[in-house]
Amino acid sequence: MAIIANIISEGTAKKNVETDLIQMKGAYCLIVQVSKSSTIKIGSLGIINFDPGYYIYVGSAMNSLESRVHRHLNTAEKKFCKLRWHIDYLLTAPGVKIIRVYEFVSKNKIECTIAYVLSQRYAPVSRFGSSDCKCGGHLFKVK
Numbered sequence: 001m002a003i004i005a006n007i008i009s010e011g012t013a014k015k016n017v018e019t020d021l022i023q024m025k026g027a028y029c030l031i032v033q034v035s036k037s038s039t040i041k042i043g044s045l046g047i048i049n050f051d052p053g054y055y056i057y058v059g060s061a062m063n064s065l066e067s068r069v070h071r072h073l074n075t076a077e078k079k080f081c082k083l084r085w086h087i088d089y090l091l092t093a094p095g096v097k098i099i100r101v102y103e104f105v106s107k108n109k110i111e112c113t114i115a116y117v118l119s120q121r122y123a124p125v126s127r128f129g130s131s132d133c134k135c136g137g138h139l140f141k142v143k
């Protein structure tokens, strides 16, 4: 009986871990490579010219950080192309890919704090990803 109890409790513990991962809240940074000079229509922002290089996009997911990041990775691989956020328009463009992801688990909305820190060093792409806040933008060309 003890063994069964252990299995049940391990099963329960595992389920809780998975649930925690799925419901993990926080912010993320996508390191995006634009391999060639690109003119892309970014939804309501209109046409934007992107020079080749590396960009950092800062976003947040207050429901599920993991599934949001997976969605972006799928979009960048052109497997999932539902256009909702500004970043979706960039990621679906040819020659654009995500080369690295950083996740920051937090119950607080820290994306604008990260964007602020980045803005001290890099100029944002004006209003990109910042429709719902007062930041200059949440996408920065870094290299």
Ligand SMILES: [Zn+2]
Binding pocket: 111, 112, 115, 130, 133, 134, 135, 138
């Ligand atoms: Zn912001």
